Amino acid sequence: MGSYASRARGANIVLAHAFEADYGVSPGSGYRLVSVSSQDLGDEQGRVKSDLLGRGRKPQPSSLDVINNRGSLVVPVDQRLIGVWLKQLLGAPTTTQGVAATGQIAFAANPAANDTITVGGQAFTFKSSAPTANQILIESNLAKTLRNAVRVLNTSAVAGVAAARYALNTDLNAIVVTHKTVGTAGNSFALAASVATPSGSTLSGGSTSGPYNHVFKAGSQSLPSASVEVGNTDVGQYRMNYGIMIDSLSIPLARSGNLSATLAYIAQGEKAATGSTGAGTPAVLAIDRFSQFAGVIDIFGAPIGNVVSGQVVVNNGLDVAENIRRDGRIDGADPGELTLEPQFTARFGDQYLLDLATNDTPVTLSFGWAQGAASLTFRYSQVRLPKPKFPVSGPGSIQASFTAMGETDAANEALEVILVNDVANYD
Structure with a gap:
């Protein structure tokens, strides 16, 4: 009986990330090993159905359509590697x-x-x-x-x-x-x-x-691109994706479970698979994930009472340059209008949140996690809360959901993210 061929397995996938000096140009060094819970990096190219008449009912040959490379990455919200993705989302931090x-x-x-x-x-x-x-x-x-x-x-x-x-x-x-x-x-x-x-x-x-x-701040006029090599080590295949920009980030908060971020990305393309890595020996940072149970949401520095769930939301509104090119790829993706819509759901207790919403009071809203000396805080400088309904569908607790609308405050700030860890820089 013959032996079976090797098969690629998700458990053995290796992803190496490096920032690009020029959009769409994969660097020859500077890669970090990054971890994901799921990813769908890679080119896809559809086909266009023939529209010719007069050749009968049988299907005619189709044509190739444009190449797309966009989707999502689910990554751990950890003490160190989350800084790589925050730099892509918001730009380089100020580090002290x-x-x-x-x-x-x-x-x-x-x-x-x-x-x-x-x-x-x-x-x-x-x-x-x-x-x-x-x-x-x-x-x-x-x-x-x-x-x-x-x-x-x-x-x-x-x-x-x-x-x-x-x-x-x-x-x-x-x-x-x-x-x-x-x-x-x-x-x-x-x-x-x-x-x-x-x-x-x-x-x-x-x-x-x-x-x-x-300290990462939202609103930069330009954002870094990156290359990420996906290595299927079981079959010795390596695929370099380049010109990757991060369009949005969301982090759901819950009482338990793994703390993860979903990143929507738009990439320029993917190089043909090779039998050896182009990322050299990536630097390795230890993974220390922040815990869901250690999360807190506060307004003006005071924890919101009776919160049952929440979600950090940041959207860069990338404007994709879908110019006509011989290779069918995009020319790039430029930062568009920034949208900040953090969310939370709370059990109805006192009038505090309702009064803030009804009175159209601008508030500072923060989401944060801490673990030892490390911490991660998303601070929305100024948001306004919508006046919610309080639906009742049974004998249980009455809850209200808020999707806040972020805006720029008097100091021209909208969002800052503070990551405290033992990493000297994210060059």
Whole structure:
């Protein structure tokens, strides 16, 4: 009985990625090994049915149509390799090594009227009703009061206050303060309180050593292209795809399961298969996937309560140059209108989200994950929430779904993605 031929298996597929210096020109070096959950890279070319008349009912020869190479990649949202895809989606990051100074103001009970906290030299006073500038409304419980506090702090126009970001801790009983500048600059940022307990008189821990902070910002006028070689090692076949641009990214949030990103891509083409790799020996980065359960969605730095699902959505709106060419391929894909439509579904609890939507209040919306010293945060600078319905289809909980509309804020920012890890650069 003869032996069977080898068959290609998905478990043994090898993908090597490198950024291109010139669109559609595969580099000879600089490849990284990338991991995917699924991919459909490769050319496809359809055929055009004959439209000739007078030759009877039998089918006439068809013609070749244009070549397309577009589809989707599903990749892990991990500590290191996600930076490769973020660079393709948004452009090169600004990278700074170090740690930002942090601190907190902890509360043992709900503040009373005229209690104060002071951050960055500015005092804020808690009020039972009708708060004005530099005042914070006291609610029925501490968590809701501090939700108001971080909103007031994060939207303050006072320069000293705006030098930091403010969030609620997991227990919803402390305001966490993080200086916006990585390094030692924040170590002199002052904290004080009349009744609550600051972690110190100033923030601390700011350092110029430690992890790398990669900040990607949406809106770049040009985006990098890449080549990705797909290696079917079982059969010794390697196919180089080139001129790959990332059109969109979506990351669904759930209570459990693997955290993955779906990337829609548009490529110029695929080279003929060869029996040896053209990627040399790719660099290998360890895979440490962020966990779904560690995700959080917040508005103005306060976690949204009762969230059951969510989704990061970024769309570059690539404008494909489908020019007439002898080889039937595209000329390129240019960044089009950026669309930011993050989504989440929450169980109906209090009026907070509904009031933000009804009052057409612009909000800062963030999605984030953390694992040890590594973290990933998508911060939409300004979004507006639609007023939702609250459909009831049974005796269970009542839920509302929000698809926010992102826009540019007063500082001309729309979205920034902060990836903190141990990778020095994404050249």
